[in-house]
Amino acid sequence: MWVKLAFKLFSREFRRGELSIIFAAIALAVLTVFSLASVTERIGLNIEQKTADFIAADRRLSSNHEFEPIVQKTAEEFGLETAEMLFFDSMLFANDELVLGSVKAVSSAYPLKGQVELKDNLEGQSYPIRGAPEPGTLWLSEGLFYSMGLKVGDTVELGAGEFTVAKVLMSEPDAPLFSLAGNKRVLLNYVDIARTQAVQPGSRVFHRLLFAGSEQALTDYYAWLKPQLKPNQSWQGIKDRQSPLGENLARAERFLLLAGLFGIMLAAVAMAVSAKRYCERQYDPVAMMKTLGGSRATVRKIFLTHLTLVTLFSIVIGLVIGSMLQSVAADYLANFMDTTLPEAGLKPWLLAVFIGLVCALMFSLKPLLDLFDIPPLRVLRRNLGDSLALSKVHIGVSILTIFVLMWLFSGQIITTLVLFASTLLVIGVLFGISRLIFAAGRKLGLRPGSSWSLAIATLQKRANTNAVQLITFALAIKLMLFLVVLKNDMISDWQMQVPEDAPNMFLINIAEDEISPIKQYFDENQITHEAFFPVFNARVNAVNGEEFARRVSKQEGEEEDDNARQGVNREPNLTWLDEVPEGNEIVEGEWFSGSERLEVSVFDGWKERLDLKLGDEIEFLINEQKFTATVTSFRTVDWGTLKPNFVMILSPNFAGKIPVTYFSAAKLEAQHTKGISKLLQQYPTISMIDIKNRIQQAQSMISQVSLAIGFVLMIVLFSGALVLISQVQASLAERMQEVVILRTLGAKGSLIKLATLYEFLLLGAIAGVVAALVSDIALLVIQQQLFGVDGRLHPYIWVLGPLAGASFVAFIGYFMVAKTMRQNTQKLLRSLA
Incomplete structure (x- = not known):
């Protein structure tokens, strides 16, 4: 009996659009997760494949x-x-x-x-x-x-x-x-x-x-x-390789991961809001059912059936739309980059279905339990059940679910915590602001007949509802601002590490007497080049007199000395310099003091590897000569610049102690090919290393990630619009009542329209201000913790946030209610009845 009633009610409510909000929310969550996960995975696989070319294997x-x-x-x-x-x-x-x-x-x-x-x-x-x-x-x-x-x-x-x-x-x-x-x-x-x-x-x-x-x-x-x-x-694998390509691949994956997390967060927020709104709209029908003899068990079965059906339909529709969307996006990206993107695996499908099911269950569970407890007396007393509207349990479950979904998608607790904490900060600040502003609406000295007065009075009247709306608007704006900064600033910073005028070849094995003619050749042909660096190989032999373990031959059956201090299994290229090279930064100690003793600056990554500290004495073995240098500083080295760097740099007073060769870097164009060939023929000991392929690979990564973030930005804009539409649609009935009352009291149509427009402008502007400030704080942390670069503020988003928020919210919000305001009073009354 109840099954027939459930399907009948489901069919009627679906045709009437009663289930449209929750249906759209689940479908939005599924298509967002699926399309983002598929595109980012396909681009990530393409980057990995191209990068794997540089080790000639997987x-x-x-x-x-x-x-x-x-x-x-x-x-x-x-x-x-x-x-x-x-x-x-x-x-x-x-x-x-x-x-x-x-x-x-x-x-x-x-x-x-x-x-x-x-x-x-x-x-x-x-x-x-x-x-x-x-x-x-x-x-x-x-x-x-x-x-x-x-x-x-x-x-x-x-x-x-x-x-x-x-x-x-x-x-x-x-x-x-x-x-x-x-x-x-x-x-x-x-x-x-x-x-x-x-x-x-x-x-x-x-x-x-x-x-x-x-x-x-x-x-x-x-x-x-x-x-x-x-x-x-x-x-x-390529990720294990300490090289510019390994660094760039890791950074690309972090960009794509961050972009994907934004879509997850917004889809979850849309689902939580929509599920709550849908259940609230069913309070009166449930009360009527119970008045006519329906039991709590029957009501539970009916609405759980509705939830199951709408979840299944929305997941299927979400997967279909998401599949088409990611296919179109991937084809566009592939054509733009002149490449073929590999197909994604099962992960996007499984992840999208799982998140759709989790969203439907976790975000609907508490509102449904509240719905089942609606008393029959609500038929007479319409305010019964309204106290359930802001359930702390539901809020807590929703927040925890969003955190778990983000963590599941990212697999990185620090990234998830930064984004999650910034989101909670937005919620807390906005809720406090909304209570202060809206509760003070009557004290602002507003005058009758003013559109601003009516707008602020309306905001004050719906304080709780507007607080929730403010939070959802601000989250959408925050995610958009994040993506704008990622695309415009952080990608640009990354790209600046491989500028267009970067050297694309190295000249090595240059004798000291060959430097002058090579410089002259570069100057005559207007070839941009770097300085000429002395370079030599050395074995790090001992620290503070304690020798490192000697490399043994397994071929000859030798065994390692487990008690000896472990060093490195290669002889690094070293140099001496007067100043800290570009792309290096002193993180501990000081640069060379100019004393007579030999000093050395060490790459920070080798500090723990060799168990070093400031003041240690490192013994180098160069050919058969031994030299001892004091550690005066540790440096970070940006290997992603595609420029040669050194793990150890000696002080300038080392010059002249051993024979060395020199190397330099230059930017060669196609017209220089024959000339450089003649130069190499004239100086046969000089070797040339072409790194154009490496630079092209790095630029290709940057282009792909930039396009992917642009795609995610479009998805977030679309998702934000749907969240806003669901919020406004849920309040349409209340707005229709207000329009009827205002017209009955003689308010002009222009006054009502302007008041509605100002209401959405204020909501959007307030949400934009808070979103911009919180976003910039979170971006500071992300830049330092996730990407290892110096964090900086982005003042332009302090202006962009309020302007974009006000424009975005006002346009969509006013568009949603414009149809209602164009209807005459008689038609509105029939609709309400």
Whole structure:
């Protein structure tokens, strides 16, 4: 019996629009979460894929000794693609020239991600391919062609083997950003290693395995591999790589995460408000049902059925609209960026459905319980049940639910807490302001016949309702201001780290007597360049006389000394400088004092790694010479600038103690290619490293994130408009009554219209002021904690917030009630009846 009644009432209320508010709210939550999660995931996957090109794989395993055969065999059993690599140095001989080259032997599957850039000859055009040199052939970098006087087709001796020079090697996806190997690089087929006879037991070689496959397969494989990893073996992805690309990828993900959280918050607020409004509008029908003999159990079953049906319908509709919306947005972004975005996984679908169900349950539970307790006597006394309108339990449950949903979506407690706390601050401030302003409405000396007087009197009359409206308006404005600052300021700050005039190539291995002619060449050709830095390799040998553990050879069966102090497994590039370089900041200690003792400034990331403190004495081993320097400062280093940086910088009094080479950076245009080639031919010891691909990759990330945030901003604007519409729609009946009374008392139509417009202008302006101030405070924290940059205020949003709030709320609010005000009094009375 009750089932038939439930479906009959559901059909009638759905046609009448009684369920439209809660239906739109759940659908809004679902489509917002789904579209945002899908677009941000697809862009994030695209960024990760492009960034993975720069390690030539999804993951890589590095070691200074040969891998056990089972490592690669098991990877293939997990469905992963693999490629082998071996690095070693060897002499090349041709045309009576002997040059030391950096050799990378690769299997035929290389690269698993990205492409190798080749030229058929020095004058030809470069083109991308995937693959390795044919057995018996080599691909050589341009520097080797110039220094050895080679051309394609010549024969070169590498170790004990003879090979044909087949191609000019322009770039490799996993080439080091800054390496003293420079452009003396050789690509060799893996099967030809034995032919060179350069790799013998005890040789200084470096092994690497590349892996590509699904994230699940990689995760499962690593779970198998991890217990078997040796201390000198490392498993890495792009996020593990201390490089500008790793830093930029992490920053891009934080931008997308922050943008997605805004959509979650606004959708949840819309649902909470709408569920409460819907249940309040059912108080009279429930009272009537109980008067006619309906039991509390029957009422509960009917409205739970309604909630279930509207939840299912709204989730389906939300997923359909969200799917179309994200498809259109993704296609637009893909066309704009001239790329193909990978498809999102199941996470957006599951997340959207879960949040839709949670919103429907948690935000509707307390209002429904209140609805079931409405007494039958409300038929006679309409004020019965109104005391339930502002339930502290419902508010508490709603706030807790929003926090949990945000935490679930982000997975980061600090980010969630910052945004959540700023939201609570907005709510608290606005509720206090609304009570003060609206309660003081009668004391403002208002005069009859004034539209402003009528507007403020109306605000005062609906103090509680307007307080809730103010909060929801302010949240929407706050999220919009957040996104505006993200897109206009923080993205711009990020982009400024890779300015258009940034250097796109390094020149290294420059002798001191070659600096002057190179400077002259740059000046004559109007090439922008950086200073010339001295550079050398050094081993960090000891701290305060305590030596670090010696690197041992697993190949020879040596075991590490577990009691020895652990250092670093590489010899970093060092320099000496007079001033703190750009992109570095002293965080502890002071720059060099100018004393006669040798001093050193250390990258802050190595402070804990080497267990250092100010005043420690670091011993460096350079060739066979030992030098001791005192730690005077620790520096932060912005690796995301795509400029070379140093983990340790010595004081200027180190100059002249050891022989060094120099390096510089320059911005080269296409017309400089031939000239720089002649320069390298004239000075064959100089090596050039091209980083244009790295800069393009960073700019591509920034463009994608900026577009994604623009898309999120549109979603938030749309969501904010729907929240505002639901708020105004819920008060339409009360506004119709006011219009009838005012007209009966002789008020003119223009007075009523202006009063309504002023009411929404005041609400929007007040909400905008508070949203702007609180947003700027929260942005200060986010800039410092989430993005690691100096926080600063944004005064322009203090003006933008009130103006945007007043305009946005007034336009939509007035548009919603304009139809009501155009109706004549007789029609309004019939509608109310």
